[in-house]
Amino acid sequence: MEEKLGEEIVEISAMVNGTSVVLRTPANRTMLSILREDLHLTGVKEGCGIGECGACTVIMDGKVVNACMVLAPKMDGATITTIEGLGDEENLHPLQKAFIEHGAVQCGFCTPGMILSAKALLDEKPHPTRLEIREGISGNLCRCTGYQQIVDAIESVAEGGMEEGR
């Protein structure tokens, strides 16, 4: 079978959720499939595969990106945070706590991406207005919640500050 363009193998070395990761993979794979299939980080969701829904949002070098739109070579040298790296059951991030307290989750499929967009927003702008929060999460589609309890949750963290978390 003929080799398709982009199927050459690249070596990637990245920092994912605080752990150094080295892997060899075809260059035409997306970061989404690498995170989900190779690294088993299934908190990163696929909703559309074309960068429209935001379900695969992760933080890469401090900025939110849609993992479905990033090809493997771009991961080399990058620092990546997924929902799994933000906090776990015993050590919830303040945003995760706030999402629970405010009932900001229904089906939960957009939640990981939504929380990461909120984190990137608050990292850059610790005290946003409600409108700025809405802007900050406007790349993350949610069909269940109508967004209001999500905005409430993020606002409560902004008001309380992020100091208590990491």
Add this chain to the structure above:
Amino acid sequence: MITKVVGKRVERVGILDKVTGKAKYGADLEIPNALILKVYRSPVPHGIVRKIDTSEAAGVDGVVRIFTAKDIPGENLYGIINKDQPVLTGEKVRFEGDPIVLVAAEDEESADRALAALRVEIDELPAVFDPNEALKPEAPSIHEKGNLLFERKIVKGDVEKGFTASDIVIEETYETNMLEHAYIEPEVGVAYRDEDGCVVVLVTTQNPHSDHAQLVSILGVEPEKVRVIQTETGGGFGGKLDISVQPFLALAAYHLDRPVRMVYSREESFQATAKRHPLKIRMKTGATRDGKLTAMKAEIIADTGAYGSYGIAVATRAAVHATGPYEVPNVYVESKAVYTNNNWSGAMRGFGVPQIAVAHESQMDKLAESLGFDPITFRMMNAFTTGSVTPTGQTLNASVGIRETLKKIRPYYEQLLREADATQLSGLTGMKYGVGVASMWYGIGNTGHPNPSSAQIEVDHEGNVTLFTGAADIGQGSDTVLVQIAAETLGLPFDKIHLVRADTTLTTDAGATSASRQTYISGRAVYEAALEVRKQLVERAAKVFKVPANLMVCEGGFFFPQYREFQKLSLTDIIRRSLVPGEVIRGEGYFNPETTSLDPETGQGVPYTTYAFASQVSLVEVDLVTGQVGVVKTISAHDVGKAVNPANVEGQIFSGVAMGIGMGLFEQFYPRKTKSLDTYLIPTAMDVPEITPVIVEVPEPTGPFGAKGVGEPALIPTAPAILNAIHHATGWWVNRIPADLETIRGLTSADEMEKSKS
């Protein structure tokens, strides 16, 4: 009644897993050695399949098996109300996307290569895309029995006499949009055959027991040879009531000795699954000068597309609800569901009621304006009350909260009017501000059909309490609400109850998660099961304390004889003293709200035991230059009977308003053109305003703790409230949705032309 768990904002069941990314949706299940399934779909909207040549595809590296219609061991036909849809079609294709061939391969690339190597010859037939055209005798016939799927009539009083006695009659045509559910999780599932030869399907679904029944029929096997387990489900909104990946998974797992896995891409999810029925509605409404409605006549045509799905339910619900929540003495409705070669339409949040509400609420505002009443006053003069008779002849005996919801929004309405005026004065030229009101009613549960639910609660010898329910939580929160009801009834803390849900082997049928029915119907079934368990526990406790059972108190997980709280024993203490290992206490609960089937000629009957009611007011801004309409504020008052979990109820209200904004202002699915979320836009956080939810609780005597439902009602008043606000802002009546940029710009330029003429 003082409650401890019901009525409280308890933490949602499963939310910890969802915020940490641990929750397992179908695509997250790791099944070693699983094959990938993909489907070849018809590239044409109507035709006869002449030849399917799979030889080349079968030879593609990595392809394990190719299935066509002839591989289906049972009945190659499904459908939730009427069976008319093939799993794999071998004869006729009826829409662009009809499945023809199923491929099982080692990986996605091999499956894709196989799809490309298939040779399917189809003789194309003339297609019909307009339901009115489809009803003409010369139209191409899509199904053997013709293109009319169903017609529902509602006849009450004498509608023509009613119009004669009217001082004013308004007649108008309304059109609503085809919509995509656009849940963020596309369809997905995995399947395998277990050691007993049972085909196990783990799938995203809102209807596990119906899935099970349909798979049993498609495979032609005994019921115990199929098991459906609901995975964590990323939204449904009606779109996951019909089967999607289920029959493909089951078919492949049945034939192969390998587990299988299937994930729809967003594009396939758009193409292959149900849409919201677009409706064309001709509505004529009469009233007297003093503001009493006299008569309403409606003709409704719903485009059900290639297959029936929930078309019959949609046509019926639209007809039954066509007056809105108002007493109208004379009613005549004809409602048809019609086949076309468009994508098939099915259930979507509200089953035709959000569509018909656009018509009846526009009519109400037109009448109110003509007669000189404000919209709330006019609605209040006609709104149902206890004792009112509906168009189907049902007397409403309890929980009629429509007037309460109108009263609640009145002050907000006045305030928004002042805001609109003030903003108009200080605002930019070219911007118009307006306030609109809309109300709704919604029957809870299936229309005129039995729709029981069942549940069990078990307490084992160690005191573990488990609730078994077949109800699928798709994100709306039934897990939480059902556990709350069980905990409250048993007098136990919320977190004491373990939940087993939506597994056709472990749980019994709770009916579909649809028709806003799970809190009301499954909630009552859970309540009944809990009452039974409580009774048995109290009897056991009475024996431990050696007192009569009627003197026992059960509170907060403790039991004690009256006035002897100091002697209290925990549930675990009672259980340990009265159960031997292996023994369980078990309670069965069942509830089937009373309904009667509707008379086929007149539609008379009792379609639902209870109804939810709501009223909403919205402030909108209309940009005359760009045509953009924005919703600035919304206040939405819902009579839910009892809010078992107020945070969940509010979540549903926020959600419904958001979805209604998309429906009212920009969502439009174009068959054969709309492919994905890049062209089908759903509301972002920037499109949705701050929403004030108002919970009204007029208890329903048959509901658990008085509860009814809110899932679909939340959506229904939104689009009509927006249309009425646009009228208030601009003077234009918009009679079709979405009221998108083109519509508003069209009205602006028509206005300008008119002005330049004069």
